[in-house]
Amino acid sequence: MPAVPVGSYQQGPTCWDRMKMGFGVGFCVGLASGALFGGFSALRYGLRGRELVNSVGKTMIQGGGTFGTFMAIGTGIRC
Numbered sequence: 117m118p119a120v121p122v123g124s125y126q127q128g129p130t131c132w133d134r135m136k137m138g139f140g141v142g143f144c145v146g147l148a149s150g151a152l153f154g155g156f157s158a159l160r161y162g163l164r165g166r167e168l169v170n171s172v173g174k175t176m177i178q179g180g181g182t183f184g185t186f187m188a189i190g191t192g193i194r195c
Contacts, residue, residue: 131195135188142187143180150179 129137154175158168 131192134195135192138191139184139188141184143184145187146180146183147176149183150176154179 151172154172155168158171158175163171
């Protein structure tokens with residue numbers, strides 16, 4: 117294992133990188149919750165076929181965007 121030079125340190129992720137990661141994680145969680153809640157509510161309303169897919173997809177994107185934004189803001193506050 118080579119010796120580490122005296123003056124070099126490893127840099128951690130920047131605040132912007134952390135915010136992007138927070139948005140990505142929040143977006144994935146929002147997609148999953150949107151699929152669950154949107155799917156159940158669409159089936160409850162009796163939607164089938166194309167209407168079901170469009171409704172669930174819209175709910176997933178909205179949930180992912182909203183939760184991802186709040187996670188990014190929360191991560192930015194912690195920086």
